[in-house]
Amino acid sequence: MTTTPSVDSGDRSHALAPIESVAQISSALRDTDPTLDPRLAAKARQAAADGVVLLRNDGVLPFGERTVAVFGRVQLDWFAVGYGSGGDVKVPYVWNLLAGLRDAGVRVDDALADRYASWTAANRPEISTEWGRWPHHFAEMPVEATVAEAAAERAEVAVVVLGRAAGEARDSLLEPGSYFLAAEETELLDRVTAAFERTVVVIDAGNVMDLGWLDRYGDRIAGLLYAWQGGMEGARAVAGVLAGEIAPSGRLTDTIATRYDDYPSAENFGDAEVTVYAEDIFVGYRYFETFAPERVLFPFGFGLGYAEFEERVVDASVTADRVEVIVEVANVGTRHPGRQTVQLYVAKPGRALAQPARELAGFAKTSLLAPGDRERVTITVELAELASYDDAGSTGHRNCWVLEAGEYDFLMGTDVRRATSAASVTLDDLRVVRRVQEAAAVDPRTPFRKMTAARDGEGRVRVAWEDAPTSTVDRRARVLSDPLRLVPPTGDRGIRLDAVAAGTATLDDFIAQLTIDELADLARGDVIMDSPLGTPGNAGVLGGVSASLRAKGVLPVTTADGPSGIRLSAYASLLPSGTALASTWDPELVRELAELHGREMVRKGAHVLLGPGMNLHRNPLCGRNFEYFSEDPLITGRLATAVVAGLQSQGVAACPKHFAANNQEESRTLNDSRVSERALRELYLRGFEICVREARPLAMMTSYNKVNGVWSHYHRDLVTTILREEWGFEGCVMTDWWMESAVDPDFPALEDNAYRVRAQVDVLMPGGVKDEGGRQSYVDRTIQDSVAREGGLSLEELQRGARNVLRLVLALAPVITARA
Ligand code: BGC
Numbered sequence: 001m002t003t004t005p006s007v008d009s010g011d012r013s014h015a016l017a018p019i020e021s022v023a024q025i026s027s028a029l030r031d032t033d034p035t036l037d038p039r040l041a042a043k044a045r046q047a048a049a050d051g052v053v054l055l056r057n058d059g060v061l062p063f064g065e066r067t068v069a070v071f072g073r074v075q076l077d078w079f080a081v082g083y084g085s086g087g088d089v090k091v092p093y094v095w096n097l098l099a100g101l102r103d104a105g106v107r108v109d110d111a112l113a114d115r116y117a118s119w120t121a122a123n124r125p126e127i128s129t130e131w132g133r134w135p136h137h138f139a140e141m142p143v144e145a146t147v148a149e150a151a152a153e154r155a156e157v158a159v160v161v162l163g164r165a166a167g168e169a170r171d172s173l174l175e176p177g178s179y180f181l182a183a184e185e186t187e188l189l190d191r192v193t194a195a196f197e198r199t200v201v202v203i204d205a206g207n208v209m210d211l212g213w214l215d216r217y218g219d220r221i222a223g224l225l226y227a228w229q230g231g232m233e234g235a236r237a238v239a240g241v242l243a244g245e246i247a248p249s250g251r252l253t254d255t256i257a258t259r260y261d262d263y264p265s266a267e268n269f270g271d272a273e274v275t276v277y278a279e280d281i282f283v284g285y286r287y288f289e290t291f292a293p294e295r296v297l298f299p300f301g302f303g304l305g306y307a308e309f310e311e312r313v314v315d316a317s318v319t320a321d322r323v324e325v326i327v328e329v330a331n332v333g334t335r336h337p338g339r340q341t342v343q344l345y346v347a348k349p350g351r352a353l354a355q356p357a358r359e360l361a362g363f364a365k366t367s368l369l370a371p372g373d374r375e376r377v378t379i380t381v382e383l384a385e386l387a388s389y390d391d392a393g394s395t396g397h398r399n400c401w402v403l404e405a406g407e408y409d410f411l412m413g414t415d416v417r418r419a420t421s422a423a424s425v426t427l428d429d430l431r432v433v434r435r436v437q438e439a440a441a442v443d444p445r446t447p448f449r450k451m452t453a454a455r456d457g458e459g460r461v462r463v464a465w466e467d468a469p470t471s472t473v474d475r476r477a478r479v480l481s482d483p484l485r486l487v488p489p490t491g492d493r494g495i496r497l498d499a500v501a502a503g504t505a506t507l508d509d510f511i512a513q514l515t516i517d518e519l520a521d522l523a524r525g526d527v528i529m530d531s532p533l534g535t536p537g538n539a540g541v542l543g544g545v546s547a548s549l550r551a552k553g554v555l556p557v558t559t560a561d562g563p564s565g566i567r568l569s570a571y572a573s574l575l576p577s578g579t580a581l582a583s584t585w586d587p588e589l590v591r592e593l594a595e596l597h598g599r600e601m602v603r604k605g606a607h608v609l610l611g612p613g614m615n616l617h618r619n620p621l622c623g624r625n626f627e628y629f630s631e632d633p634l635i636t637g638r639l640a641t642a643v644v645a646g647l648q649s650q651g652v653a654a655c656p657k658h659f660a661a662n663n664q665e666e667s668r669t670l671n672d673s674r675v676s677e678r679a680l681r682e683l684y685l686r687g688f689e690i691c692v693r694e695a696r697p698l699a700m701m702t703s704y705n706k707v708n709g710v711w712s713h714y715h716r717d718l719v720t721t722i723l724r725e726e727w728g729f730e731g732c733v734m735t736d737w738w739m740e741s742a743v744d745p746d747f748p749a750l751e752d753n754a755y756r757v758r759a760q761v762d763v764l765m766p767g768g769v770k771d772e773g774g775r776q777s778y779v780d781r782t783i784q785d786s787v788a789r790e791g792g793l794s795l796e797e798l799q800r801g802a803r804n805v806l807r808l809v810l811a812l813a814p815v816i817t818a819r820a
Contacts, residue, residue, distance in 0.1 A: 034092030034571045037603075040596040041233055044575050046246075047593050048230030048237035050339070051580035053250040054304040056214075056224040060157055060198045062244025062306060062336075069109040069155035070098060071148075071192050073141050074163030074204050076120045078235045081564050081577055082206040082626035083134045084168025085539070086613060087229075089565035091574040094232045097161055097202070100239025109155040116141060132169030136178035137162075143188055148195035157222075158196040159242070160189060164205035165229075166623040171270065171665045172207050174260060179621060180210050189217065198222035202238060204229065206577055206626025208254055208617075211297055226252075228580035229626050231564055232573060244306065247368065249339035250583040251303035251415070253630035254617050255285045255296055262288075262295040264451065265619040272667040277675035280450040280468070281682055283618055284631030285416045286356035290453060291463050293417070300632065301360075301415035303583075307331045307338030307369065313412055314376065316423035323381045323410055325422050329366050330374040337373075341365045341585045342412060344379045345419045346386055349406025352394040354453040357461070358416055360634045361386060365586050383408070383425070387433040391441065391677040392469040401434040403427055436726055437478075439717040441471035441677040443709040450676055468676040471708070476746040479716060479758065484796035487512045496553035497806065501813055507806060511799050513552070519798040520783040521546040522805045523757055526556070527767035529737075530569075534558035535605035537569030540766030542734065543809040555809055555816045559655070559734075559765070560601070563611025563627055563643070570604045573597070578613050578639075582629035587642035594646025601652045607812045608653045608699055612643040614687050615662045615703075623665035633683050637690025644695035651815040653808060656691055658703035658736055660684050660718060669740060672706040680707070681722075689727055698731045698808050702761055704739075713739045716759040724760060732808040734763040747791060754786035754793040762801040 054061070075097040081087030098116070101108050125138040151158070162185060166172040176182045181189070193199050200223035203209065214221060225248070227238045240246040257263055264279035264287040279287060285300035308331070315326040329340045342365075345358040364377035386408065387401035395402050407426045413419030442448070447470055454464035490512040499505040514522075526533050526541040533556040534541035544554035561567035565574045575597060581590050601609060613627035614636055622628075629636040644654040661673035661684045675684065691697060700723065702712035712718060713735040723729045735756070744750040750758055753768065768780035786792035 036092065036571065036573050037596060037600060040573050040600055043593045043596055044231055044573060045233035045237045045240070047584055047589055048234040048576045048580055049240055049246040050586060050589060051228055051230065051250045051576055051583035052238055052241050052248050053226040053252055053583055054241070054248040055226060055298055055302070056221065057304055058198070058219060058222045060200055060222040061242060063106050063157065063242055064244060065107070066157050067107040067109060067155040068101070068157050068159055069112050069151035069196070070101065070159045070161065071112070071143060071188060072161035072163070073116060073120050073138055074161040076116060077125055077138055077163070079163045079165045079204050079206070079229055080231055080234055080574055081229045082165050082167040082624070083170050084624070085561040085567065085610070086168060086624060086627040087564040087574060087577065088561065088567050089572050089574045090568070090570065091232050091565065092571045094574065095234070095236040097235040097239055100236035101242065103236060104239045104243035104245050106239065106243045109151055111154065112151045115147070134165065134167060134170055136166060136172060137164055137182060140182065140184040140188060142184065143191055145191050145194065148191040152195040156198070158192045158199040159202060160192055160199055161202045161204060164203070164207060164209055166207050166626070168624055169665050169668070171623040172209070172621040174621070179260060181213055186213070189213070193217045193220040196220070200225065200242070202227055206579060207622070208256055208620040210260065211256055212259055214297070228577060228583060230576040230580045234576060234580070247306055247336060247338040248303070249305055249341070249365070251301050251341050251585050252298055253300070253579065253582040253632060253635055254620070255288050255300045255631065256298040257288065258295050258297050260620070262292060263619060269619040269621060269664060270666045271671070273670060274672050274674060275664060276448045277618070277673065277679055278448065278450055280452065280676055280679045282356060282451050283616065283683055286359065289416055290357040290461060296417070299415045299417040301341070301343050302417070305338035305340070306336035307371070308333035309338065309340045311340065311342060311412070311414065313422045316410070318423055318425045321383055323383065323423055323425060325379050325410060325412060326376055327379070327412060328374055328376050329369065331369040331371050334371050337368050337370045339366050339368055341414065342377050342379065343414065343416070343419060344381065344422070345411045345413070345416060346381070347409040347411065348386065348388065349404050349408065350453060351404045351406060353388050353390060353404060355388065358411065358419065360416070360632050361410065363585055363635070381410070384433045389678045389681045391438070395430060397430070397432050399436055399438045400432045401436070403431040403433060405430050437721055438471065438473050438677065439721040440680060440707055440715065441473070442468045442674060444470040446674060446709060448674055475716070478721070479746065484794060484800065486796045487799050497809065498553045501810055507803060510552075510806070511802055514802060516784050516787055516795070516798070518546065518549055519802050521549055522802045523753060523763060523783060523798070525763060525765040525767035529766050531766070535560070535568055537567065538606070539567065539610055540737070542763050542765065543805065545767070554806070555813060557607045557809055557812055557816065558605060559608040559610055560606035561611070562609045563613050566601055566604055566606045566609070568604055568606060572604055573600060577626040578629045579626055582635055582639045585635070587638050590639055591642040591646040594643045595649055598647040598650030598652050601647070602650055602815050606652065607816055608655050609647055610655050610657060610701060612640045612654065612656055613658070614640050614656050614691065615658060616684060616687070618663040622663055624662070633686035634690070636687030640687060640691040641695040644691055644697045648695070648698065651812070653698035653812055655699035655701050655734065656688060656697050657701035659688060659700055659712060659723070660703055661707050662703035662705055669704040672709055674708055685722065692723065692727045692729050698811050700729065700731060700733045702733060702735055704736045711740055711742065713761045714742060714744070714755050714759050720760045730804070730807060732763060732804045733761045734765045735761055737765055739764060749789045749791040750786055750793055751782060753780065753782045757783060757793060757801045758797055760801065760804065762804045
């Protein structure tokens, strides 16, 4: 049996020694050329700036000619990205906020700045070298009241910079210094707001943190800006916004609640073994707008600019299949340019199926409008895209995507709360939009109650609970009914993969020649990270991992993390994190950035980017939220589509991850995400579906966790029934790094890799390892043994997996060979 080391054992080659700041936890220094494409840096700065969300401004911003006293060590020790594989890029430089402000011409109080410079130089942050033990915040410089008062003599405005980081294997914690303010930060805010009439707070974080303390300072906090983690150019982008060089235009892609306990997932987060998604479809604003609008500090979609806008619906047309709303946006201010984001929400009739009060249905962002300018944007929504999934049969159409009869109200606004009715359409009869197979539903052995909406005696909507529908599928029968096709083996006929690329042979001609060993080799990576077959510092190599495959022209494919840059030994650009990108609400800009990112991949020799990260922000504490986009699946899907399309336009591959329901880092390799099929399909899979259908990613990574009792890397329903059969995915599916050992409960002759290949999870990454006297080597023969066994893996299945892998190799061959 394969030894499958747990990735959180601390014994990982990607737990490399950190240096100094988070952004510089990087791989061995083997590439000494720090020159990067200045166009990529410029685009990254633009994206980081457009993702900055201004949450409060009494007119204090932009700073203009005012002198500014900057407090908080994070002005120098800027968190450019979160921890772990997602941002571990060898980046040649990272801007800090102080340097950015000076660069943007802001007058800063030099005396205070000098104090911070010497204190931070003498008190370097302690960053543990142990994987997953990184600090959530850095100890703050104590500021006596006299220091704040003296600064207030020299400067008119104060800035307090707060910083947070979380990451892979490192959830945020409900503790001071993580989700909550540290005592020393409260003290800092107390002193600064006592000395200054107006303080601007800048939050440099990958996760939403508690903002309940805002009230305590009243209007002395004159400005508040959520900067997210914008990569190497992020701090400079924030400085540009504060200075007024760049107009802020970011909008929240998450709800900021009054308190942590208000989040509907609060009670079901962080358990080591089981996470019950009891809130069901009521994630984020879907919950708050329906049941608890008063528990929101800043609603989904919210963000301010410097300009003043007016939006007006100039036309709304409704047909049987489509709604089109044209909105005119006017910059009616006199001083500042800006961009506005128009959002369209839908309120669906909740008859047999409970529905959230509002759901995002579409959005559009204007270009930069000068004072007096106006622009029309059009938002088109296909009604079919709004269908809900009936997993209980309550509409009479079990396992169908349906539009229930009734009124669909479309609300236009600049955040979810402020949207008002712009158009409506009434369906007289229920429409079945698509009929599918039940898949990945709740295991009947582990039932649970889930949230739904009901009306009380006075007609008010309130939380109610009902049983989650459980699975009725005979998985064994489903697997046995798979249409499999045998390619009769021919032995070696001298056909190389190049011939398939050139069109002189078919892929089947090629596959017919492969031995069982060669087919099994295609189902694994080259075992170690930083494989010698790939570009130095790679995350793993797949494809041509054996001499005999390479002799047949199968090229080794280099994978690299992602998503916020390229994690190799070479220098690369550190780009804005997923949340920062999503907060731009600008898929076109993100696509342009991804194109340049793809070009950098070609130059650096990375063929598959392990990203974008596409899991939902189900809970504000999830460590990898910075890599992911939003609590909403539509914005997740649209932004991921932009990333994938941009990268793949350069000939490289994207590998969206983690498929699916990887919504916490605590015990991520063991945790079972128990979720109704409806919530799975409408929320957790929806972003992936949009991305697969629209951008056709060439690869996909499964998650570590289980989904309704089955590890994703064995999950045939997820990967075959839904991803491939329903959505038409034709690419290569790989595991997240290593996997857990298991025997297929329906087919005991299949274990580990054989079980996985049957599910069409094609490649074990970075490969199976066995420790032989301290040396890691690949000696696993589970696949070969299973093929030889009665009732084991079939040759057809092995060939099918090989086909999926070789399609990826063929698609990448032009970039691989061009560089070589
Ligand atoms: C992470 C993946 C990453 C992989 C390779 C895993 O631990 O979950 O997101 O791509 O390592 O570094």
